[in-house]
Amino acid sequence: MSRDGITRRTLLAASAAGATLASTAGTLAGTTWRAVAGAPAILKPLPPEWFVDFGTNAEMRWESVDPRRYLTAPSHLFVRNHTVTPTIDASSYRLRILGDAVAGERSLSLRDLHRFRPVEVTTVHECTGNGRSFFGSQQGETVSGTAWTLGAVGTVTWQGVRLADVLRAAGVRRDAVSVQATGLDPSFVSGGVDHGPVRRPFPIVKAYDDALLAWGMNGRPLLPDHGYPLRLVLPGWVGIASIKWLGSLEVSTTELTSPWNTRWYRMSGGAYPADAPPLTLNPVRSAWELPWDATLPRRRRLELTGRSWSGAGPIARVDVSLDGGRTWSHARLRDRPRGAAWTRWSVAWDRPTPGAHTLLARATDVHGRTQPDVTPYNSQGYFFDAVVRHPVTVA
Structure with missing residues (x-):
């Protein structure tokens, strides 16, 4: 090549x-x-x-x-x-x-x-x-x-x-x-x-x-x-x-x-100034490869997967929580760095207990940009990059 x-x-x-x-x-x-x-x-x-x-x-x-x-x-x-x-x-x-x-x-x-x-x-x-x-x-x-x-x-x-x-x-x-x-x-x-x-x-x-x-x-x-x-x-x-x-x-x-x-595709409202610049580079985001409110089977081990991406470059690390943010661990990255393309990752969930759970994934790119807990408000709803709280039920 x-x-x-x-x-x-x-x-x-x-x-x-x-x-x-x-x-x-x-x-x-x-x-x-x-x-x-x-x-x-x-x-x-x-x-x-x-x-x-x-x-x-x-x-x-x-x-x-x-x-x-x-x-x-x-x-x-x-x-x-x-x-x-x-x-x-x-x-x-x-x-x-x-x-x-x-x-x-x-x-x-x-x-x-x-x-x-x-x-x-x-x-x-x-x-x-x-x-x-x-x-x-x-x-x-x-x-x-x-x-x-x-x-x-x-x-x-x-x-x-x-x-x-x-x-x-x-x-x-x-x-x-x-x-x-x-x-x-x-x-x-x-x-x-x-x-x-x-x-x-x-x-x-x-x-x-x-x-x-x-x-x-x-x-x-x-x-x-x-x-x-x-x-x-x-x-x-x-x-x-x-x-x-x-x-x-x-x-x-x-x-x-x-x-x-x-007029559009620039930040407005909230704490943003009236002359905020046009939006260009995409932020860091993560998603679980699961339906919203997914029902997962109770097994000794569940393999969960997802993807993370950043407009600035490759993903360096993905941290995941299977208990609503109380504890965190590193997900296993499944792809080599690929510029502004996404990275697949997976995590093993050992002996999940029955009931409702909240999954979180937080990615960090090679430039140190990471997902926050809260995205600052803007009236057009652009660039939501906060860690998403994904609900699931183990049954």
């Missing part, structure tokens, strides 16, 4: 994905992905044993996660839509690159993008509001937004090209400071106000660092609900930054703004 994680298998998978994009466009836009739940916002099937259906959004159920599988299958990945999933013809698709920091506007087809060196990146993909419901159920606070538990997350291996390579080929000026990514989904209307298509700027340094233009997930073309035929991926950052159905990139010598970084 090379320094960039590129292998012959990666190259073959990327090439196959590119060859498939145009040929599958009609199928993806037609009967194969006819909405069966979440309609009309979401196109892929949402079986209730896999998802909590919120209509425009769908949350992965942790009890549907296979502890033996590291990656999240696209069919199981959560969906966060502001409006509805569009159907886009890959054969006529173009990515526009424009702005005062480029030599001239460019229009790139998928074929053009496939001429760049392909790469793949494995990273956690997560909604900024993941865990939002626990502000109410665990901290007694009222916040707005979709009442996610912890299933608005997944780990995916993305196939695509580095944004840095594309920007350099477009002749971006050295004094560029900001890039605004705009999606091709319908305009978002709220309170009678048309805010336009979903779009959000990010610093040019992130664009040159690890940003990706992705056409594939886990070796296959993107599903429509996850950005087909092309999306932006900003590893480690809030999900809203990884714009789906990418239509254009505006590169500017001045700071760009949109409602998605000035």
Whole structure:
């Protein structure tokens, strides 16, 4: 494997994905992905044993996660839509690159993008509001937004090209400071106000660092609900930054703004100042691979599993409590460090007593960031990273 994680298998998978994009466009836009739940916002099937259906959004159920599988299958990945999933013809698709920091506007087809060196990146993909419901159920606070538990997350291996390579080929000026990514989904209307298509700027340094233009997930073309035929991926950052159905990139010598970084996806309320910065790097979180209020069989030993992740880097340690926080022990980490991807872990529960119990998991990443006991309040319910108290019953 090379320094960039590129292998012959990666190259073959990327090439196959590119060859498939145009040929599958009609199928993806037609009967194969006819909405069966979440309609009309979401196109892929949402079986209730896999998802909590919120209509425009769908949350992965942790009890549907296979502890033996590291990656999240696209069919199981959560969906966060502001409006509805569009159907886009890959054969006529173009990515526009424009702005005062480029030599001239460019229009790139998928074929053009496939001429760049392909790469793949494995990273956690997560909604900024993941865990939002626990502000109410665990901290007694009222916040707005979709009442996610912890299933608005997944780990995916993305196939695509580095944004840095594309920007350099477009002749971006050295004094560029900001890039605004705009999606091709319908305009978002709220309170009678048309805010336009979903779009959000990010610093040019992130664009040159690890940003990706992705056409594939886990070796296959993107599903429509996850950005087909092309999306932006900003590893480690809030999900809203990884714009789906990418239509254009505006590169500017001045700071760009949109409602998605000035009005939403920044902290407000509580102790936060009015000029709190836009949210970027995801916090540290942990989840048990169990239903909420799970009933567990009484045995001499129970093997419990879960996953932890951080936007800043690998997980270094996971501490767990099987008695509501009275005692703690180290969980066994089951994966080698993988950048901004998650880590699976397990713990043996010897001779659990019958009755109600509360499970806790607290992760710490390689930078020393750890989960707190309480998440500071914010009105939008972003970044709930406190240790979640997971109830179970042994019977």
